[in-house]
């Protein structure tokens with residue numbers, strides 16, 4: 001075949017693909033490849049430990065084939081591979097991070113998570129100064145520089161400037177990783193996402209997706225949102241929920257339970273300020289209450305961050321106890337200790353949340369993504385058991401559910 005004939009055939013194929021797109025054939029991720037925009041472009045607020053693990057992970061999976069990878073719920077998610085994600089913009093307020101390339105900022109102190117992929121190539125994206133608002137708790141200044149946030153001297157960007165940065169970067173999804181208790185900052189960045197027309201994934205426990213006032217705004221604008229508060233891959237919440245579900249299925253009445261957590265990262269340091277904890281406690285507690293056959297009295301359920309142990313760094317230890325009654329009302333109890341590196345544990349889920357959000361954008365679906373929110377988040381707008389949420393999410397990925 002002549003070279004020109006091959007070229008003509010390619011052109012005809014390309015036109016056919018474009019036609020399929022125009023008639024809205026659900027070929028999702030393939031659309032991007034045909035249009036040569038194959039990566040999902042993300043913007044990140046908060047280049048802390050979780051963002052570090054996510055960015056290391058995107059690079060890590062680029063260098064490892066699908067045959068020999070571990071640690072992912074999906075290698076191919078609706079056509080997207082783990083490395084089909086690219087950072088387009090980033091915001092922080094720490095002097096050691098602002099102004100640096102994202103690939104350097106993620107390794108700066110006070111980040112202390114494990115380095116499982118040290119060679120992250122330059123992204124060409126510099127970290128912008130964000131707005132501090134209530135992101136930094138006063139007590140953080142009582143700690144050594146290596147363990148705490150140091151606010152940059154740079155002028156904070158206005159809302160208009162942040163919206164323009166988002167628009168200019170062509171970011172499609174904004175990930176929020178602000179510290180617990182950043183109520184004003186989270187609302188500020190959610191507002192920026194709305195104004196820039198960018199989807200929002202809320203990884204922390206300020207209620208945006210689960211607050212109808214906010215989620216309606218995303219729905220009205222046709223912008224997808226997933227939230228709130230990421231449920232780690234194999235963390236305290238999913239373990240606690242699974243055990244409670246097992247007790248329920250085996251007919252064991254639960255009387256009392258606790259989940260005590262310790263860690264040595266800035267997330268745990270920040271949470272020493274109990275005034276910032278209200279929504280974190282609600283999110284973690286409701287996540288377990290929602291799988292119980294009968295709600296426990298507040299006095300009989302205690303779940304939350306319990307202490308900051310500096311030498312633990314990003315290692316989180318969870319002590320879990322469930323007391324119940326078996327056949328004949330005979331008492332029993334279960335105790336469990338779980339030890340996990342906190343941030344890769346969240347990134348293993350965020351990497352799927354981003355790809356689900358990318359699919360929604362490809363399909364023109366806006367508003368709350370109920371299925372991914374219920375599987376990936378602790379405090380979603382609709383709670384389901386984890387096995388139901390898993391199935392709903394698979395159906396969403398396969399295009400069998402709209403959201």
Ligand SMILES: NC(=O)c1ccc[n+]([C@@H]2O[C@H](COP(=O)([O-])OP(=O)(O)OC[C@H]3O[C@@H](n4cnc5c(N)ncnc54)[C@H](O)[C@@H]3O)[C@@H](O)[C@H]2O)c1
Pocket residue numbers: 045046047048049050051091092093094111130131132133134135136149176177178179180182185203204205229230231232235265266267342343345346
């Ligand atoms: N690790 C997990 O498994 C997990 C699970 C659920 C939720 N989360 C939540 O995710 C969030 C991020 O966790 P992390 O461990 O990465 O925290 P981190 O403390 O390591 O990072 C927070 C980052 O936000 C920056 N920041 C503070 N105020 C800001 C502002 N106003 N604007 C922009 N940036 C600001 C800090 O400088 C820091 O870089 C926390 O709220 C945490 O509770 C984590």
